[in-house]
Amino acid sequence: xxxxxxxxxxxxxxxxxxxxxxxxxxxxxxxxxxxxxxxxxxxxxxxxxxxxxxxxxxxxxxxxxxxxxxxxxxxxxxxxxxxxxxxxxxxxxxxxxxxxxxxxxxxxxxxxxxxxxxxxxxxxxxxxxxxxxxxxxxxxxxxxxxxxxxxxxxxxxxxxxxxxxxxxxxxxxxxxxxxxxxxxxxxxxxxxxxxxxxxxxxxxxxxxxxxxxxxxxxxxxxxxxxxxxxxxxxxxxxxxxxxxxxxxxxxxxxxxxxxxxxxxxxxxxxxxxxxxxxxxxxxxxxxxxxxxxxxxxxxxxxxxxxxxxxxxxxxxxxxxxxxxxxxxxxxxxxxxxxxxxxxxxxxxxxxxxxxxxxxxxxxxxxxxxxxxxxxxxxxxxxxxxxxxxxxxxxxxxxxxxxxxxxxxxxxxxxxxxxxxxxxxxxxxxxxxxxxxxxxxxxxxxxxxxxxxxxxxxxxxxx
Numbered sequence: 316x317x318x319x320x321x322x323x324x325x326x327x328x329x330x331x332x333x334x335x336x337x338x339x340x341x342x343x344x345x346x347x348x349x350x351x352x353x354x355x356x357x358x359x360x361x362x363x364x365x366x367x368x369x370x371x372x373x374x375x376x377x378x379x380x381x382x383x384x385x386x387x388x389x390x391x392x393x394x395x396x397x398x399x400x401x402x403x404x405x406x407x408x409x410x411x412x413x414x415x416x417x418x419x420x421x422x423x424x425x426x427x428x429x430x431x432x433x434x435x436x437x438x439x440x441x442x443x444x445x446x447x448x449x450x451x452x453x454x455x456x457x458x459x460x461x462x463x464x465x466x467x468x469x470x471x472x473x474x475x476x477x478x479x480x481x482x483x484x485x486x487x488x489x490x491x492x493x494x495x496x497x498x499x500x501x502x503x504x505x506x507x508x509x510x511x512x513x514x515x516x517x518x519x520x521x522x523x524x525x526x527x528x529x530x531x532x533x534x535x536x537x538x539x540x541x542x543x544x545x546x547x548x549x550x551x552x553x554x555x556x557x558x559x560x561x562x563x564x565x566x567x568x569x570x571x572x573x574x575x576x577x578x579x580x581x582x583x584x585x586x587x588x589x590x591x592x593x594x595x596x597x598x599x600x601x602x603x604x605x606x607x608x609x610x611x612x613x614x615x616x617x618x619x620x621x622x623x624x625x626x627x628x629x630x631x632x633x634x635x636x637x638x639x640x641x642x643x644x645x646x647x648x649x650x651x652x653x654x655x656x657x658x659x660x661x662x663x664x665x666x667x668x669x670x671x672x673x674x675x676x677x678x679x680x681x682x683x684x685x686x687x688x689x690x691x692x693x694x695x696x697x698x699x700x701x702x703x704x705x706x707x708x709x710x711x712x713x714x715x716x717x718x719x720x721x722x723x724x725x726x727x728x729x730x731x732x733x734x735x736x737x738x739x740x741x742x743x744x745x746x747x748x749x750x751x752x753x754x755x756x757x758x759x760x761x762x763x764x765x766x767x768x769x770x771x772x773x774x775x776x777x
Contacts, residue, residue, distance in 0.1 A: 347380055352492045352530030353413060354380075356406045357388050359564055365399055365407075366391040385410075386417035400618065402567045405535075412488045446487045453480040455772035477505040480513065484524075493529030497522065512594040515554045515576050523554070534562030545569065545614040546626045546659050548721030549687055549712075550675050553596060555610075563615075571612035575719065577602055596719045601653055607635040610718065614657075626673075628657040630718060654678045655716065667693045677716050682730055682758075685716035695739035697747045697776055703740040710734065713758060723753055723768065730758035733765070745776040 347353060360366045366388055380388075389410040392399075396407050411418065455478045482500040489495055501520045502510035509518030516523055526539025537559045543551045557573025576595035596602045614628040634650035654677065661671035671689040687710040695704040710722045713730040724733045733755025740748045753768040 347382055347385055349379055353385055353410060355533060356410055357385070359403070359406065360388070360392045362564065363399065363403060365395045365403065382414060382417050386414040389414050390418060400567075400616075402561070402616075409492055409494065409530075409535075412494060413492055415488075446485045448483055448485050450481065450483040450777055452775045452777075453482075453772055454478075455480065455770065458769045460767045478510050478513070479503050479505075480510070489527065489529070491529065493527060495527045496524060498524040515594055531560070532562070534560055536560050543571070543573070543575070543612070544721065545571075545612060546616075546628050546657060547671070547673050547687070547689075549659075549673050549685060549710075549717060550628060550630060550655055550657050550720065551575075551610075551612065551718045552721035553719035565618065567616045569612070569614050571614075572609070573612075574607065574609050577605055577607045601632055601715070601718050602634075606650065608632045608718075609635070622663040624661050626657070626659040628655075628675075630655040630657075632718065651679075653715075655718070661689075675716055679715040682713040682715045685712045685720070687711065687722070695741055695747065697741055697745055697774075700741055700743050703738070705739075706737045708735050708737075710755075711758075724755040726757075729761075731755045731766075732758055747774045747776070748772070749774070 357366070389407070392407045393411060396404055399407060457476055457478075480500065480502040482498065484496065484498045487495050499520055500514055500516060500523050502513035502516075502518050504510050511518040514523050522540075524539075524541050526537055526541050528535055528537035530536075538557075540554065540556045541559075542554045545551060553575045555571075555573035555575040557571060559569055559571045559573075561567065561569045577597060578595050596608070597605055602608050610630055610632045612628065612630050615626065617625045617627075619625050630653075632653045632655075634652070655675055656677075657673065657675040659671065659673035661669055664670050669689075669691045671691075673685075673687045673689075675685040677683040687708055689706060689708045691704065691706040693704045694702065696702045708722075709732075710724040711732040712720055712722060712725050714726065714728060716730075717725075722735075724731050724735065733753065735751055735753040737749065737751045742748060748771075750771040751769070753770070754765050756763070756765045
């Protein structure tokens with residue numbers, strides 16, 4: 316039933332909303348309505364210098380433009396997409412999808428902002444709008460020595476050192492600048508067992524993400540299920556269901572309301588319950604007794620200059636059940652709302668060398684601080700053969716300072732600190748090899764044995 320529901324939702328995104336597509340797309344010289352979101356996007360692209368040949372004042376967003384003119388603007392921005400930040404790249408992608416028919420039908424050449432080449436008439440081609448797929452396959456090996464000197468990633472079915480993971484992502488334009496995304500994934504261990512708990516799924520071909528996003532007012536609204544990752548993911552990096560509203564020009568602002576996953580159990584192929592500590596925000600101080608929480612998040616990114624970015628975030632968590640009681644009605648846990656602040660920055664200290672630091676603190680009485688330092692050299696881009704990167708991080712995570720951290724140097728019940736070294740290499744286009752060494756220890760001093768973890772994996776993208 317779960318699979319059928321997920322597939323039904325995917326097909327609804329792909330085909331059910333097609334009637335809402337902007338009616339003027341069949342005519343490239345039709346005037347785009349003045350209230351259309353693309354006017355504001357083009358104004359921002361001009362302001363950021365991403366449309367060659369234009370500067371502030373040259374573009375009048377109060378003058379109606381044709382779809383042909385909008386397509387030319389889009390092509391200009393596409394030629395400079397590498398200069399844009401991630402938020403602006405998303406807006407350029409939205410423009411590309413909105414005016415894709417015009418871009419396909421026209422042969423636009425924009426060397427240094429010169430006028431586009433004349434439109435060459437071409438035979439009518441069938442529409443290509445619809446669900447488009449991309450994905451990746453990952454083979455991973457883990458060798459882990461934890462505080463009990465146990466080898467491997469232990470689950471209810473035994474010790475597993477290898478896993479095989481595949482992922483498919485479908486995207487589709489809906490109309491009016493709105494788009495949809497659905498992602499399915501599956502994973503198995505080396506014994507052929509479903510890797511239950513992988514990305515908070517049952518390990519079979521299961522849905523991990525499903526959301527729609529599009530322009531609302533002067534920003535973008537995203538609604539559905541996704542995985543959070545604000546700033547560096549130190550405070551919150553977990554799957555959630557909710558909504559995100561993003562806006563801003565130079566300062567990019569995201570406002571989120573959501574409910575993160577919190578159930579720490581899944582089932583294997585024989586129906587047995589398997590406990591997975593990494594699944595959801597289970598039984599942490601932020602989520603005692605697995606009652607679940609809702610949270611509000613505000614995060615801001617501000618590029619101070621070409622070399623420095625500043626970040627700030629605020630999280631407020633709210634329990635579904637503030638007074639947890641056992642089956643006999645006895646109160647066994649009391650939940651407090653939690654506020655967490657975070658400040659971070661990164662700076663290019665030399666060519667290909669970046670330094671970053673991150674600090675967070677909650678309003679809990681103790682064990683309420685988290686921080687990390689990162690030094691990264693070069694960038695491994697899966698589209699560029701033989702590109703590579705290295706990174707070293709030092710991480711300190713006290714157990715009441717975060718909701719669910721991206722760092723594996725963590726324990727939802729005990730604070731940990733340590734460091735990790737990461738190396739990435741692209742042997743050929745669309746193949747990425749990553750190796751990581753991690754070592755950490757218990758902050759309470761109860762267990763003086765360090766956890767050591769070697770992970771090596773190869774990913775194939777298509």
